[in-house]
Amino acid sequence: GRDSGKAQAALSFSEIPHGLDHRHHLPEGYRADILLRWGDPLHPGEGDFDPAGLSAETQAKRFGYNNDFIAFMPLDSAAGPGENARHLASGNSRRGLLCVNHEYTQPHLMFPGYRDEASATRSVSAEHVAIEQAACGHAITEVEKTADGWQPVLQSPYNRRITLATPMLIVGPAAGDQRLRTRDDPTGTRVSGTVGNCAGGKTPWGTVLIAEEGFGGAFQGDPDNIADPVEALNHHHFGISAGNRNWGEHDSRFDIEHEPQEPNRFGWMVELDPYDPASTPRKLTSLGRFQHEGFTLVCKPGQPVVAYGGDDDEHQFVYRFVSRHSYLPGRDQHNRALLLDGTLFAGQFNDDGSGRWLPLAFGHGPLTPENGFRNQADVLIDARRAAALLGATPMDRPEDVETNPVNDCTYVMLTKNKRRTTADAANPRPKNATGHVVEIVPPGAYGRRDHASATFQWNTFLLGGNPNAEDPRLRGAYGQQSPGAISAHGWFANPDNVAFDPRGNMWVATDGCEDFGFHDGLWAMATEGELRAAPRHFFGCPQGAEVCGPEFTPDGSTLFVSVQHPADARHSTFDKPLHRWPDNDTKKAALPPRPSVLAIYRADGKPVGS
Ligand code: FEO
Ligand code: CA
Ligand code: CA
Ligand code: CA
Numbered sequence: 001g002r003d004s005g006k007a008q009a010a011l012s013f014s015e016i017p018h019g020l021d022h023r024h025h026l027p028e029g030y031r032a033d034i035l036l037r038w039g040d041p042l043h044p045g046e047g048d049f050d051p052a053g054l055s056a057e058t059q060a061k062r063f064g065y066n067n068d069f070i071a072f073m074p075l076d077s078a079a080g081p082g083e084n085a086r087h088l089a090s091g092n093s094r095r096g097l098l099c100v101n102h103e104y105t106q107p108h109l110m111f112p113g114y115r116d117e118a119s120a121t122r123s124v125s126a127e128h129v130a131i132e133q134a135a136c137g138h139a140i141t142e143v144e145k146t147a148d149g150w151q152p153v154l155q156s157p158y159n160r161r162i163t164l165a166t167p168m169l170i171v172g173p174a175a176g177d178q179r180l181r182t183r184d185d186p187t188g189t190r191v192s193g194t195v196g197n198c199a200g201g202k203t204p205w206g207t208v209l210i211a212e213e214g215f216g217g218a219f220q221g222d223p224d225n226i227a228d229p230v231e232a233l234n235h236h237h238f239g240i241s242a243g244n245r246n247w248g249e250h251d252s253r254f255d256i257e258h259e260p261q262e263p264n265r266f267g268w269m270v271e272l273d274p275y276d277p278a279s280t281p282r283k284l285t286s287l288g289r290f291q292h293e294g295f296t297l298v299c300k301p302g303q304p305v306v307a308y309g310g311d312d313d314e315h316q317f318v319y320r321f322v323s324r325h326s327y328l329p330g331r332d333q334h335n336r337a338l339l340l341d342g343t344l345f346a347g348q349f350n351d352d353g354s355g356r357w358l359p360l361a362f363g364h365g366p367l368t369p370e371n372g373f374r375n376q377a378d379v380l381i382d383a384r385r386a387a388a389l390l391g392a393t394p395m396d397r398p399e400d401v402e403t404n405p406v407n408d409c410t411y412v413m414l415t416k417n418k419r420r421t422t423a424d425a426a427n428p429r430p431k432n433a434t435g436h437v438v439e440i441v442p443p444g445a446y447g448r449r450d451h452a453s454a455t456f457q458w459n460t461f462l463l464g465g466n467p468n469a470e471d472p473r474l475r476g477a478y479g480q481q482s483p484g485a486i487s488a489h490g491w492f493a494n495p496d497n498v499a500f501d502p503r504g505n506m507w508v509a510t511d512g513c514e515d516f517g518f519h520d521g522l523w524a525m526a527t528e529g530e531l532r533a534a535p536r537h538f539f540g541c542p543q544g545a546e547v548c549g550p551e552f553t554p555d556g557s558t559l560f561v562s563v564q565h566p567a568d569a570r571h572s573t574f575d576k577p578l579h580r581w582p583d584n585d586t587k588k589a590a591l592p593p594r595p596s597v598l599a600i601y602r603a604d605g606k607p608v609g610s
Contacts, residue, residue: 168281544569
């Protein structure tokens with residue numbers, strides 16, 4: 001069971017209405033600074049963004065495309081590079097490193113000359129491919145709150161872009177395995193860059209975890225032309241097909257018929273150290289290979305690190321990692337090895353509200369050579385197949401999975417699954433178009449739960465959709481303890497990312513509300529008390545965009561959000577975009593729509609939402 005905690009301090013902002021237009025929307029009394037836009041320079045002397053003058057070289061020194069996950073890592077003025085513990089301990093909420101994922105590119109909105117949707121996802125030249133590869137990955141930018149609001153600090157030594165050209169190491173149990181070796185890397189331990197960087201997480205030793213989600217879209221080639229049937233099935237699993245975008249035509253490592261094992265070097269979680277600009281990011285094979293949305297940590301002194309993550313695809317699974325060794329605050333060298341050694345589990349959500357974590361361990365149950373697993377590397381590389389064989393519960397596209405630091409329960413955003421035919425208790429609606437949120441309750445008391453336990457209880461926290469919808473498959477359910485607690489604008493669909501403010505309120509970012517006639521945005525709600533699961537609408541984004549990466553400063557006074565793919569709509573191209581947010585430029589050589597990060601705060605400086 002679940003012992004409910006105390007009611008959380010009420011959210012008192014004035015709710016905004018559902019709407020759909022070319023602007024972003026905030027409650028009264030709030031300000032949003034447009035902090036970083038695609039193409040903004042990250043170093044002095046780079047000059048303003050000029051889409052006509054873009055090259056791979058300049059893009060690699062600028063903010064990338066389709067910003068997603070955000071981590072705010074505080075900076076202590078008295079500490080230097082590598083002094084992670086001092087930076088974190090400062091709790092500085094006015095100066096820090098903004099660590100932002102750049103998930104994917106949309107060449108038809110980035111480059112002139114794309115005529116129609118048929119060509120929209122195809123790059124026409126090697127130069128386009130090189131620019132796109134420099135626009136993906138991650139950006140680390142020092143930011144500070146000045147009298148004029150939040151600003152990037154261009155002269156900062158920490159500013160850095162991570163792209164598909166950034167050298168990385170492959171570490172953990174699968175490193176060096178024969179299935180990770182290629183022409184460029186006969187060792188199976190070194191890889192160039194990262195792609196599909198969706199959401200992520202942070203560690204208390206001052207590193208950032210970034211996910212590799214939809215990496216299959218970067219590859220082309222027909223899996224059925226691959227001789228090894230295990231590898232062919234593996235590539236099919238990740239949507240690699242002959243019809244994909246044509247990076248492979250200009251960069252042969254993205255052609256699986258040329259380099260059939262290169263995709264095995266993507267689909268991992270990547271750990272990077274933003275406080276050390278010379279550090280080499282590492283792909284952590286211990287966390288398995290699938291379409292990672294992100295991984296978020298629960299770290300308690302003297303206990304194993306527990307990390308939760310989702311595989312964002314229809315009928316895929318929720319995962320949990322438990323480290324072999326314990327987290328010891330301040331012992332950074334020790335802690336930096338924790339995510340390399342431990343056990344990955346997949347979640348089984350039973351109809352009676354109980355749950356079990358099933359270990360992805362070679363030799364356990366069906367994970368044997370008879371089923372095509374040679375060793376632990378195979379189990380991790382083919383984690384999806386292993387989890388399915390173990391009997392994990394196929395879910396409705398698990399996006400963010402994150403733990404509320406106040407009540408210590410873990411929340412799973414299940415965005416939708418229109419292909420579901422058979423409902424179960426944890427995925428209760430066939431053809432789920434609106435998504436839902438599941439609450440995991442590990443054993444133990446409020447605020448002190450055992451996340452390393454083999455079992456858990458779970459509840460349906462809310463069902464997305466309009467609570468008054470006639471069709472029960474689309475009908476939402478909120479605020480069960482206080483029916484009627486939400487306004488006509490309080491409902492949403494398609495939960496994707498989630499954050500918790502310092503008071504334990506849940507902030508959900510959506511991806512898909514335009515299917516229901518209004519903008520994507522943010523909805524905030526309590527997780528305890530009478531107003532549990534009763535959302536209020538806080539932020540709305542411009543048409544075509546989804547909202548990602550909500551992230552609070554340590555004191556909760558600023559909320560950073562990513563507005564991803566603005567003006568993404570039918571027939572919307574660089575030459576004729578649906579709109580030109582955020583610059584809204586009307587000059588002759590007008591700027592295109594630009595994915596951007598906003599810094600949101602109250603004019604009076606009090607915590608966001610209070
Ligand atoms: Fe990239 Fe699962 O959203
Ligand atoms: Ca996304
Ligand atoms: Ca997402
Ligand atoms: Ca999504």
